[in-house]
Amino acid sequence: MENIVIQGGVPLVGSVESSGAKNAALPLLAAAILADGAVTFHRIPHLNDISTMTKLLAWQGADVSYDDRNRLTIDTRAANKPEAPYELVKTMRASSLVLGPLLVRFGEARVSLPGGCAIGARPIDLHLKALEVMGAEITVEHGDVIAKATHGLKGGYIFFEQVTVTGTENIMMAAVLADGETILDNAAREPEVVNLADSLRALGAKIEGDGTGTITIQGVSSISGGDIYTIADRIETATYLAAGLITGGDVTVTKTDAKYLDAFLAKAKESGAEVEVGDDFIRCAAPHGLKAVNIHTMPHPGFPTDLQAQFMAMMCVAEGTSLISETIFENRFMHVQELIRMGADIQLDGHTAVVKGVAKLSAAPVMATDLRASASLVLAGAAAEGETVISRVYHIDRGYERIEEKMRCLGAKIERHYVS
Ligand code: EPZ
Numbered sequence: 001m002e003n004i005v006i007q008g009g010v011p012l013v014g015s016v017e018s019s020g021a022k023n024a025a026l027p028l029l030a031a032a033i034l035a036d037g038a039v040t041f042h043r044i045p046h047l048n049d050i051s052t053m054t055k056l057l058a059w060q061g062a063d064v065s066y067d068d069r070n071r072l073t074i075d076t077r078a079a080n081k082p083e084a085p086y087e088l089v090k091t092m093r094a095s096s097l098v099l100g101p102l103l104v105r106f107g108e109a110r111v112s113l114p115g116g117c118a119i120g121a122r123p124i125d126l127h128l129k130a131l132e133v134m135g136a137e138i139t140v141e142h143g144d145v146i147a148k149a150t151h152g153l154k155g156g157y158i159f160f161e162q163v164t165v166t167g168t169e170n171i172m173m174a175a176v177l178a179d180g181e182t183i184l185d186n187a188a189r190e191p192e193v194v195n196l197a198d199s200l201r202a203l204g205a206k207i208e209g210d211g212t213g214t215i216t217i218q219g220v221s222s223i224s225g226g227d228i229y230t231i232a233d234r235i236e237t238a239t240y241l242a243a244g245l246i247t248g249g250d251v252t253v254t255k256t257d258a259k260y261l262d263a264f265l266a267k268a269k270e271s272g273a274e275v276e277v278g279d280d281f282i283r284c285a286a287p288h289g290l291k292a293v294n295i296h297t298m299p300h301p302g303f304p305t306d307l308q309a310q311f312m313a314m315m316c317v318a319e320g321t322s323l324i325s326e327t328i329f330e331n332r333f334m335h336v337q338e339l340i341r342m343g344a345d346i347q348l349d350g351h352t353a354v355v356k357g358v359a360k361l362s363a364a365p366v367m368a369t370d371l372r373a374s375a376s377l378v379l380a381g382a383a384a385e386g387e388t389v390i391s392r393v394y395h396i397d398r399g400y401e402r403i404e405e406k407m408r409c410l411g412a413k414i415e416r417h418y419v420s
Helices: 022-034 048-059 093-106 125-133 165-176 191-202 234-246 258-270 305-316 334-341 371-383 403-409
Strands: 002-008 013-017 039-042 063-068 071-075 108-112 137-141 144-148 157-159 181-185 206-208 214-218 226-229 250-254 274-277 281-285 321-325 345-349 352-356 365-367 386-391 413-418
Touching (some): 022 039, 022 048, 022 071, 022 093, 022 165, 048 063, 048 093, 093 125, 093 165, 125 137, 125 144, 125 157, 125 165, 165 181, 165 191, 165 214, 191 206, 234 250, 234 258, 234 281, 234 305, 234 371, 234 403, 258 274, 258 281, 258 305, 305 321, 305 345, 305 352, 334 345, 334 365, 365 371, 371 386, 371 403, 403 413
Parallel strands (some): 013 250, 039 226, 157 181, 365 386
Antiparallel strands (some): 002 386, 002 413, 039 071, 063 071, 108 144, 137 144, 181 214, 274 281, 321 352, 345 352
């Protein structure tokens, strides 16, 4: 096991470079299953889930070769196992992303049903219903989704009763090689969905409307190999900007894109932050501290649920009382008890957290419970005077590439300790 140890209380000042987005890279890698040729992926972050996905593709028979830490080439033409077994994917929730591509390419697929996780049940019923509309026969046996489409998948009209990011991505990929036109209504509008559509178009797919609530895909017989570029990680970007704001510092994140973060930046400004944006950087500073503001998580372009925990940490030391409502996941307040251990004044009322700002947080030993909760504890530790020890940091490594190195670029006193 590993701990992260932070000596906090120092304003963080400096510049870090954003990595490629985890939540863009995972569907992009799954899309390699559709390509009739080698695909080279650029700016792929070095994270546990990414390694799991590339190992899965190699196990299926693909040829996977890393050109360097963040660039790899995948050729799935020799792949012949349309499966994602539990043993291989049990730690990666996004395994469902290979279901649509495997089914439309091989006419069958057996994919381990993703388990729940700390933040919620995480069902994939909407993915499965959509595939059935396209002609798939779906059963669930012994924890696996077994899908068959012996006559191939056919295009259809699909309305997502709830906005689902990976559901939109999964079905968009299946529709690329399906027979005829598919319309996805009430589709997710996240930048990662647009990155996937842009990439599939570059390989020959016919997709329109991505970034809006209605996406139309005309099925084609094949798509080629080529080069695919991952967008900047907007959640990582905002996490480091929040590190500057919570400590009263001044942080710039480079190689990123402010257009992905309108909701976060609007709330940061409302809270009194100075915000400066350029073509490929964002700078935030809070020389006069922060004022409490309310947030309500929503699908993009609303305030991202993946930034709720980080923003809550900021509000713990803001002036006034903030109401934070989590509308996407049923259990995404696991960080609250840990922040309270650090002196935060938070009361939960159903899906709303009432956060009363305090003058200072106090360093303490705390436990990471899920990816973004862990990030909020790193931010709180950076703000709290004294030594904060965060255990179970494997959660952090799922979404933040080289977090200690990047935090040190901002002046943080942070180390990773290996504990038996
Ligand atoms: C994606 O998860 C992201 N993961 C999550 O990021 C992110 O929090 C989430 O979208 C929301 O933005 C990846 O992209 C790999 P959903 P996803 O399907 O697609 C319910 C992180 O921290 N739902 O949009 O799994 C679901 O329970 C991670 O980086 C169904 O009921 O989320 C949830 O309440 C965490 N049935 C809501 O919809 C379904 O079939 C939104 O889930 C699918 C979803």
